[in-house]
Amino acid sequence: MALMVNGKKRKMTSGITCAQLVKKLSLSREECIVKVNGKPAADGRKIGAKDKVDVITIVFGG
Amino acid sequence: MDGGIFCSFCKSEAVVTLAYANSCMCKKHFCEYVEKRFRRTVREFSMLKKGELVGIGLSGGKDSSVLLHLMHSLSKSLPLRLVAITIDEGIKGYRPPTVKIARQEAKKLGIMHKTYSFASVYGYSMDSVMKGKPQEAACSYCGVFRRHLLNKACKELGVQKLAIGHNLDDVSQTVLMNIMRNEPMRLLRFGGVAGIIEDEGFVPRIKPLMRIPEREIGLYAILKGIPIKFQECPYAYTAMRQTVRAQLNEMEEKYPGTKFRILNSFLEIKKIAKPPPPKERLKYCEKCGEPTNSKICACCKLVEKLD
Numbered sequence: 001m002a003l004m005v006n007g008k009k010r011k012m013t014s015g016i017t018c019a020q021l022v023k024k025l026s027l028s029r030e031e032c033i034v035k036v037n038g039k040p041a042a043d044g045r046k047i048g049a050k051d052k053v054d055v056i057t058i059v060f061g062g
Numbered sequence: 063m064d065g066g067i068f069c070s071f072c073k074s075e076a077v078v079t080l081a082y083a084n085s086c087m088c089k090k091h092f093c094e095y096v097e098k099r100f101r102r103t104v105r106e107f108s109m110l111k112k113g114e115l116v117g118i119g120l121s122g123g124k125d126s127s128v129l130l131h132l133m134h135s136l137s138k139s140l141p142l143r144l145v146a147i148t149i150d151e152g153i154k155g156y157r158p159p160t161v162k163i164a165r166q167e168a169k170k171l172g173i174m175h176k177t178y179s180f181a182s183v184y185g186y187s188m189d190s191v192m193k194g195k196p197q198e199a200a201c202s203y204c205g206v207f208r209r210h211l212l213n214k215a216c217k218e219l220g221v222q223k224l225a226i227g228h229n230l231d232d233v234s235q236t237v238l239m240n241i242m243r244n245e246p247m248r249l250l251r252f253g254g255v256a257g258i259i260e261d262e263g264f265v266p267r268i269k270p271l272m273r274i275p276e277r278e279i280g281l282y283a284i285l286k287g288i289p290i291k292f293q294e295c296p297y298a299y300t301a302m303r304q305t306v307r308a309q310l311n312e313m314e315e316k317y318p319g320t321k322f323r324i325l326n327s328f329l330e331i332k333k334i335a336k337p338p339p340p341k342e343r344l345k346y347c348e349k350c351g352e353p354t355n356s357k358i359c360a361c362c363k364l365v366e367k368l369d
């Protein structure tokens with residue numbers, strides 16, 4: 001997968017779900033949103049080798 | 063579609079998993095769900111009356127921007143007059159972009175928009191207040207000025223209710239923090255409406271987003287194309303709240319629905335436990351006329367100290 005975390009490139013092997021990805025990045029699922037190919041995705045969404053993934057932390061600011 | 067997950071209510075692709083509700087939702091069903099909870103909260107606490115002039119505290123961050131959009135759509139079925147109020151604390155690099163978003167969003171929806179700045183009202187921006195001061199002083203200075211200015215602005219504008227964007231994460235953290243600090247009376251004054259002592263000098267505050275988790279507000283904003291800046295205030299120093307937030311999020315992951323249960327427990331307790339009446343009648347500040355416990359209000363005292 002092509003992975004970006006808060007705008008920064010990261011490396012991760014595909015074949016995992018969005019929820020597993022968040023865990024592997026040591027983030028809280030309560031604090032971020034995972035987009036797969038530009039669209040927000042459910043926790044169980046499997047990430048394939050060709051997917052473009054963005055993880056965005058959303059907890060700051062009011 | 064490979065690896066996709068479907069909405070629990072239709073055949074569309076899911077955009078979110080709501081562990082506490084044991085379901086996945088597509089964009090349409092998720093957005094309806096958020097809107098429904100917002101409306102239900104407004105009804106549950108009788109937050110608004112037909113024809114009222116309602117102020118919306120609009121920082122331009124995700125919570126208040128989503129609140130602005132939801133209030134605007136509510137005003138189509140419940141006739142309300144809306145005015146968005148932005149407080150510019152004067153924090154270089156952090157506030158100007160969100161003030162710009164606030165102005166744009168209000169304009170887009172045809173909502174009157176007013177900006178008040180610390181610098182023009184008190185003569186000090188947060189940046190100038192903070193020169194040479196320890197970081198941990200920031201939130202208390204900023205909080206005193208902001209509450210004072212919002213209340214003053216509301217009265218100037220004739221606003222009858224002030225809606226603020228506090229979400230489920232904020233309120234469940236506040237409930238826990240009040241317990242941890244042994245401030246039960248303060249806790250009992252907290253809630254969906256008011257929050258501050260009832261007095262004609264205080265414009266009642268309402269929290270229509272209190273039943274929506276922070277993450278869902280962020281997601282709603284993304285799905286609805288509401289522009290958001292995910293950025294933290296450079297002065298943010300709220301050690302206890304950060305810790306409570308992190309712990310609470312960990313609990314929520316392990317035991318989904320924890321945040322809702324904290325809020326609901328508190329609301330049940332509040333129904334049967336009435337806070338005692340304030341010991342003294344509120345006075346009005348000799349300098350600015352705002353309600354206070356002493357001769358001079360906390361805000362005017364701060365300004366005196368700075369002068």
Ligand SMILES: [Zn+2]
Nearest residue numbers: 069072088091
């Ligand atoms: Zn659906």
Ligand SMILES: [Zn+2]
Nearest residue numbers: 347350359362
């Ligand atoms: Zn005063």
